[in-house]
Amino acid sequence: MRTDANDASGAFEVIPAVDIQDGEVVQLVQGERGTEKTYGEPVEAARRWIDAGAETLHLVDLDGAFEGERANADAIDAVIDAVDVPTQLGGGIRTADDAIDLLERGVDRVILGTAAVENPEIVAEISEAHPDSVVVSLDAKDGEVVVEGWTEGAGISPVEAAERYDDLGAAAILFTNVDVEGQLEGVATEPVRELVEATDIPVIASGGVATLEDVRALEDAGAAAVVVGSALYEGKFTLNEAQAAIDGDE
Numbered sequence: 001m002r003t004d005a006n007d008a009s010g011a012f013e014v015i016p017a018v019d020i021q022d023g024e025v026v027q028l029v030q031g032e033r034g035t036e037k038t039y040g041e042p043v044e045a046a047r048r049w050i051d052a053g054a055e056t057l058h059l060v061d062l063d064g065a066f067e068g069e070r071a072n073a074d075a076i077d078a079v080i081d082a083v084d085v086p087t088q089l090g091g092g093i094r095t096a097d098d099a100i101d102l103l104e105r106g107v108d109r110v111i112l113g114t115a116a117v118e119n120p121e122i123v124a125e126i127s128e129a130h131p132d133s134v135v136v137s138l139d140a141k142d143g144e145v146v147v148e149g150w151t152e153g154a155g156i157s158p159v160e161a162a163e164r165y166d167d168l169g170a171a172a173i174l175f176t177n178v179d180v181e182g183q184l185e186g187v188a189t190e191p192v193r194e195l196v197e198a199t200d201i202p203v204i205a206s207g208g209v210a211t212l213e214d215v216r217a218l219e220d221a222g223a224a225a226v227v228v229g230s231a232l233y234e235g236k237f238t239l240n241e242a243q244a245a246i247d248g249d250e
Contacts, residue, residue, distance in 0.1 A: 012219045013056060014242040015088075015204070016049035017229035018042055018079065020072045021062040027230045033066065039233045042072075046079045049232075052239040057087045058227045064092020065113070068148070080106045088135055090174075096125045103130045111174055113137035114147040117154050120164045127169030135204070136170045138162060140191065141178040158191065162199040170201050172224065177207035187214045189221040196222035212237050212245040219246055 018025055025045045026036040039045060046057055059079060063071035070076075070092040080087060090111025093099050099110040103126075116123050116136045123134050138158045139146050145154040145161050154161070162173055175195050177188050187208040196203050202224035209215060209228045218226045232239060 012223070012246050013225040014054075014215060014239060014246065015056045015058045015225055015227045016052075016054050016232055016239060017058045017060065017206075017227050018045050018049070019060040019062050019229060020075050020091075023072060023075050025233075026062065027233060028062070037230075037233075042075045042079050043082045046083050049239060050083055050085055053243060054239060055085055056225075057083060057085060059087055059089040059091075059107075060111075061089070061091030065090070066148075068092060068094060068114070070098070077105070090135070090137055096122050096129075099126045099134070100129055103133050109133050109135050109171060111135045111137045113139060116165070116170075117145060117147050117156075117161060120168055123165055123168040123170050127171075131169065132171040134170050135172045135174050136162075136165050136201075137174045137176065138195075139176040139178055143191070146178060158195050159198040162195055162201065165201060166199060172202045172204050173199065174204045174206060174227070176227075177205075179207075186210055187218055189217050192218060192223055193221040210236055212242060215242050215245055 019027060020042050021036060025039040025042050028036050059076055061070050061072045061076060086108040088109040088111055089102060089107045093110055093112055094115045102110055112134060123136060126134050138161050140158045143157055145156050145158055146152060147154050158175060175192060177191055192205045204225045204227060205218045205223040206227040209226060209231050215226055231237060
């Protein structure tokens, strides 16, 4: 079962984020440790979003992203065992073997950031074994792709990076604008639009969503889906309201 974000129907999807640090759901501001706000236990959060109508869950091992190795495996395994919707997982996945193990464990898609930026061929290696299973995460700060938990610049723009993956089997690009991430102050649509126009790979947008208008703006910019965290956890709008907004019901 695969996420609808890249379905042939082209339906835009709102995907709730379940970011995990020290075994708890948190949201960070601009990806910086020490800025986190905690939102409880991962399985409870996941079930909450599924009950609200989520068709896909976005899982991130934040400790893994910072440390370079998965640190919340038990919490993530518990979520995967508890849910019956597709999941995409990122954070600390550094090798093809790690990715394939997770896919065989039950994750539907793996999200590769640092590993894919430093070694693009890993995308082809994983995709050969599990087609349509790799989401390449391109996180940008000041127009530059950043890696290692958003702490190091990669010396390349998102558009330049995306061009590498067109022929490597990537199922989607997850584009996170770190400049606006977690601040609940709105989205920047132009970087998303530029990325959408530069690649044939579907783009999932993330970062800065605060209102239903932000969700609509990312859809209008050509994104295939949007990952939403803080706005949902803080009750800025409900998942049902977001889905209604993109369905034209609001």
